[in-house]
Amino acid sequence: EPEVTQTPxxxxxxxxxxxxxxxxxxxxxxxxxxxxxxxxxxxxxxVSFYNNEISEKSEIFDDQFSVERPDGSNFTLKIxxxxxxxxxxxxxxxxxxxxxxxxxxxxxTVT
Amino acid sequence: AQxxxxxxxxxxxxxxxxxxxxxxxxxxxxxYLFWYVQxxxxxxxLLLKYTSAATLVKGINGFEAEFKKSETSFHLTKxxxxxxxxxxxxxxxxxxxxxxLVFGKGTRLSVIA
Numbered sequence: 001e002p003e004v005t006q007t008p009x010x011x012x013x014x015x016x017x018x019x020x021x022x023x024x025x026x027x028x029x030x031x032x033x034x035x036x037x038x039x040x041x042x043x044x045x046x047v048s049f050y051n052n053e054i055s056e057k058s059e060i061f062d063d064q065f066s067v068e069r070p071d072g073s074n075f076t077l078k079i080x081x082x083x084x085x086x087x088x089x090x091x092x093x094x095x096x097x098x099x100x101x102x103x104x105x106x107x108x109t110v111t
Numbered sequence: 112a113q114x115x116x117x118x119x120x121x122x123x124x125x126x127x128x129x130x131x132x133x134x135x136x137x138x139x140x141x142x143y144l145f146w147y148v149q150x151x152x153x154x155x156x157l158l159l160k161y162t163s164a165a166t167l168v169k170g171i172n173g174f175e176a177e178f179k180k181s182e183t184s185f186h187l188t189k190x191x192x193x194x195x196x197x198x199x200x201x202x203x204x205x206x207x208x209x210x211x212l213v214f215g216k217g218t219r220l221s222v223i224a
Contacts, residue, residue: 004154006154033211035212035214041216042214042215042216042217043155043201043203043214043217044214045211045212045213048211056211058211091154091155093155099145099157099160100155100157100212101157102147102154102155102156103154104152104153104154105154
C-alpha cells in the first residue's frame with residue numbers, strides 16, 4: 001500500500017537555526033498538510049496546500065513557517081529561525097478526495 | 112468552530128474485555144468524524160470515519176463507532192480487546208470533509224494480559 005514518507009525521523013537543531021522537514025506524499029494525491037504534536041498535547045493543524053498554494057493555515061503557521069512543493073514529489077516545511085517551543089512531532093499528510101494519510105512524523109528537538 | 116473532547120487520557124482494559132473510548136464533539140454544521148490510531152513510533156492510521164451515511168460505522172481491526180447526534184458523541188468500541196490494540200487513539204472532526212481536521216488530545220489504551 002502506498003504511504004507517506006517523512007525524513008528525517010529525528011532532527012536536532014539549535015535555537016535560531018533553520019530546519020527543513022521533508023515529506024513525500026502519496027503519488028496521486030493532490031492535497032497536502034502539515035500537523036504538529038507537542039509532547040503530551042493535541043495534534044494541531046498547521047497548513048494545507050493544494051494546487052501549488054496554501055489553501056488554509058492556522059494561527060500557529062506564522063511568518064517563521066513556509067511550505068513548498070519544489071518538484072513533483074516532495075513537500076517541505078521550513079522553519080526559518082527555530083525556537084524552543086517548536087520542539088514537537090511534525091506530521092505530513094496527503095489526500096485525494098478521501099481521508100488523510102499520515103506519515104510517521106519527524107521529531108524536531110530544538111536545544 | 113469545531114472541537115473534540117476525549118474523556119480519559121488513559122484507559123486500561125484486560126485482554127478480552129470491552130474497549131470503550133469516548134469522544135464528544137462540537138460543531139456548528141453536520142460534522143465528519145474520524146478515529147485515528149497511533150502505534151509507537153508510527154504515524155496516524157485511519158481506523159474509521161463517519162460522513163453522514165450510516166450512524167454505526169465499522170472500521171479496521173474490529174473497531175466500530177456510533178454517531179449519536181443527540182449526545183454529540185462518537186464513541187469508539189471493540190467487543191474484545193487484544194494486546195495488539197495497545198496504542199494512542201485520536202478522535203477528530205471536520206466540517207468540510209478532511210480539512211482541517213481538529214483532533215482531540217488522544218487516549219492511550221493499555222491492554223493487560
